[in-house]
Amino acid sequence: MQKDRQEDILSLLGARDGASVGELSKLLGVSEVTIRSDLSGLAQAGLVRRTRGGARPLGLSERPLEETSKQHAAVKRRIGAAAAARVRDGQTIFLDVGSTTTEIARHLSPSLRGVTVVTSGLNIALELERLPGLHIVVTGGSLRRLQHSLVAPYALELLSRIRADTLFLGCNGLDARHGVTNANFDEAEVKAKMAEYAREVVVVADPSKIGQVARAHILPAARVAALMTGRQANPEQLQALSALIPDILTV
Missing domain, CATH: 1.10.10.10 (Winged helix-like DNA-binding domain superfamily/Winged helix DNA-binding domain)
Structure with missing residues (x-):
């Protein structure tokens, strides 16, 4: 309460x-x-x-998805396309909520077969309806209207029963010292649970998120297998992150 x-x-x-x-x-x-x-x-x-x-x-506050989608839109589309290209037939992926992960959903190939996508984003599930080769699982839970996302308690129960190849993780901040952070506590809990049950974590974040710290911790930067961001990201911040994250791609 x-x-x-x-x-x-x-x-x-x-x-x-x-x-x-x-x-x-x-x-x-x-x-x-x-x-x-x-x-x-x-x-x-x-x-x-x-x-x-x-x-x-203080710090980063949360804004509606429709608003954040308009910011850094071009680079989010490039990140989404590059991330979507990593998905292979037969994989199970967690697809997190957010404007950049929505771009991943929009860029997934119609030729994919046998792919299971588990998401807590209602808008993402609707985006994926067009792809016949995908099995789409929505986590369930309580609706958060700002992000069209589903959170605890039921989301956590379902996620604990699934093992994914990859989590494509959005965030409000990524910093070498403070790790991956988010503006909302309930969403951070779902994101952390996805990370726990994914073989690898791929963070997708526009350049404005690099070096930022939001209020809710998700996981340390050292737990991230790959970071996909824009070329405009702060080079000093990327240098610090490169000591912890083995694969950093700027698009």
């Missing part, structure tokens, strides 16, 4: 670039004492900055 409420607080703060204790109390239907306690916890975690009578967000 507290975790859900704190995520709601972070979403509200991100949307408004800050809010007062009184505003948050009315919007969430809880006491100001409860809001102050939550804000203290979020401030200690480095996720918000307390202001006079309220708080402002």
Whole structure:
């Protein structure tokens, strides 16, 4: 309950670039004492900055998929095409939610046969309906409207029963020290579970994500088998990541 409420607080703060204790109390239907306690916890975690009578967000905030899809669209298409080319007949893949992973779905070859795609993204499942050679599995769970994604508890139960060849993983940040991170805690939990049951993890991230750190940790950079990003990515950040990730492709 507290975790859900704190995520709601972070979403509200991100949307408004800050809010007062009184505003948050009315919007969430809880006491100001409860809001102050939550804000203290979020401030200690480095996720918000307390202001006079309220708080402002720190770090990366989450935005709707329709909005993020328009940003770095060309490089996301190139990443999607390059990632899709890695998929072979007979494989089982986890396809994560997000705008870049959606481009992977759009670029998968119609000639693929015997491929099973397991995804927590409703929009991705709809994109894949056109491909007759694919078996599509949707994880189930509770709907997150911003990303059209499904999260715990049922998603985790299904994922624990599947072993995938590859996870194509999206993120809000990739940093050599902090690893792969995400803006939403519930989605990060699903992403981490996918990584646990995949033989290899391929991170697909536009250049703006390289060197960034979001609030929810997914896995260390050393657990990533390959990174696919754009040529505009910060070269110093890529150099640091190259010591941990054996295969880095810029497109």
